[in-house]
Amino acid sequence: MGRAPCCDKNGLKKGPWTPEEDHKLISYIQLHGPGNWRNLPKNAGLQRCGKSCRLRWTNYLRPDIKRGRFSFEEEETIIQLHSILGNKWSAIAARLPGRTDNEIKNYWNTHIRKRLLRNGIDPVTHAPRLDLLDLSAILRSTLCGSSASLLNMSSLLGGSTHQALLNPELLRLASTLLSLKQDNPEMLLQYLQQNQQLCNSQMQNQIPAMSNLNQFHQAPLSDQSPTCTTSAAACTSLPDQSQLTQADLDGLLSNLTNFNSQNLSQENLIPPSFDENFASQPLPNQMYNRSSNGNQHFRFDSVMSSTPLSSPTPLNSSSTFINSSTEDERESYCSSLLKFEIPESLDINDFISEHSFN
DNA sequence: AACTTTTACAACCGCATCATT
DNA sequence: AAATGATGCGGTTGTAAAAGT
Numbered sequence: 330m331g332r333a334p335c336c337d338k339n340g341l342k343k344g345p346w347t348p349e350e351d352h353k354l355i356s357y358i359q360l361h362g363p364g365n366w367r368n369l370p371k372n373a374g375l376q377r378c379g380k381s382c383r384l385r386w387t388n389y390l391r392p393d394i395k396r397g398r399f400s401f402e403e404e405e406t407i408i409q410l411h412s413i414l415g416n417k418w419s420a421i422a423a424r425l426p427g428r429t430d431n432e433i434k435n436y437w438n439t440h441i442r443k444r445l446l447r448n449g450i451d452p453v454t455h456a457p458r459l460d461l462l463d464l465s466a467i468l469r470s471t472l473c474g475s476s477a478s479l480l481n482m483s484s485l486l487g488g489s490t491h492q493a494l495l496n497p498e499l500l501r502l503a504s505t506l507l508s509l510k511q512d513n514p515e516m517l518l519q520y521l522q523q524n525q526q527l528c529n530s531q532m533q534n535q536i537p538a539m540s541n542l543n544q545f546h547q548a549p550l551s552d553q554s555p556t557c558t559t560s561a562a563a564c565t566s567l568p569d570q571s572q573l574t575q576a577d578l579d580g581l582l583s584n585l586t587n588f589n590s591q592n593l594s595q596e597n598l599i600p601p602s603f604d605e606n607f608a609s610q611p612l613p614n615q616m617y618n619r620s621s622n623g624n625q626h627f628r629f630d631s632v633m634s635s636t637p638l639s640s641p642t643p644l645n646s647s648s649t650f651i652n653s654s655t656e657d658e659r660e661s662y663c664s665s666l667l668k669f670e671i672p673e674s675l676d677i678n679d680f681i682s683e684h685s686f687n
Numbered sequence: 688a689a690c691t692t693t694t695a696c697a698a699c700c701g702c703a704t705c706a707t708t
Numbered sequence: 709a710a711a712t713g714a715t716g717c718g719g720t721t722g723t724a725a726a727a728g729t
Contacts, residue, residue, distance in 0.1 A: 435696050
């Protein structure tokens, strides 16, 4: 199909719009409405390409555009939708009232994408990418604590480091440990106090407690955590490992397991037909949370559970929002969005027995 | 204070798709 | 059915502001 250039570019202005140009465009559209972009510049007295006018209007001047920083809820929605839709920015924008595809795309590239990379998450696949991380430093700081060394990670990874790093199951375990490090430690403390009555006795034997890690399938993205949206416990450095008993730790890990062990991986949940066609359909009201500011927010779990999927299991999601917006908090949150899949076949006992710990 | 580098985001470009003739 | 026009979309670039040296 042939295609003529959208406009004669000779003599047309490019670059940033001036307030005068904006005013002309707004005034014209207020009178005549948007559309007919080819003729609009001439009729509005603008030395601009119609395409440029349309972009300026849709991305900046439109009255229903929400300016300012993305909220925590919006960021969650973007990440979750991107994990399904990929770079379908317009489809994602359709779920974020007042946000343009261009704005979302920019925010993704300048904020979210970088943060995911820092946290070892491939921003394309949303899968853990341990090769993006300084593994040894992460694991050391995660497990060894400030004083007593719980695990000798150089032993864990050393000797067979290369082999270990090539083991995808170990990579996932390491990802889990990374996320343990990232989140807010106070949240775990609170969680422990509320659920396990932990932190009251000396840890007798630290290592066997890890045996329950083989039940630790995924970072819990459910609403079951009473204090944290996602994997607060799983994403937190142990507050004081020396005070944990094995039973306590077993209980904790068992609880963590119950978070989401029944969930399937996201890939398995999404049928091939689940694409932007879905996203372009209007969502029923119950699929939104209404936040304190009155905005509606997309509830991914609702969508998943109400969408005919090949799997009967809904994808649980973190929809209990933390009303925080600092960069660090968001970073913690992003890392918690990881979905970990440590299969049953990964027996930590076997793993441990093959490596020496101090 | 001056210069350089990085970051954030508006805007552009080319292609795809849909509608109209 | 083919040509053409209009609009939408996603990748990329340009540039001002902020941060770093």
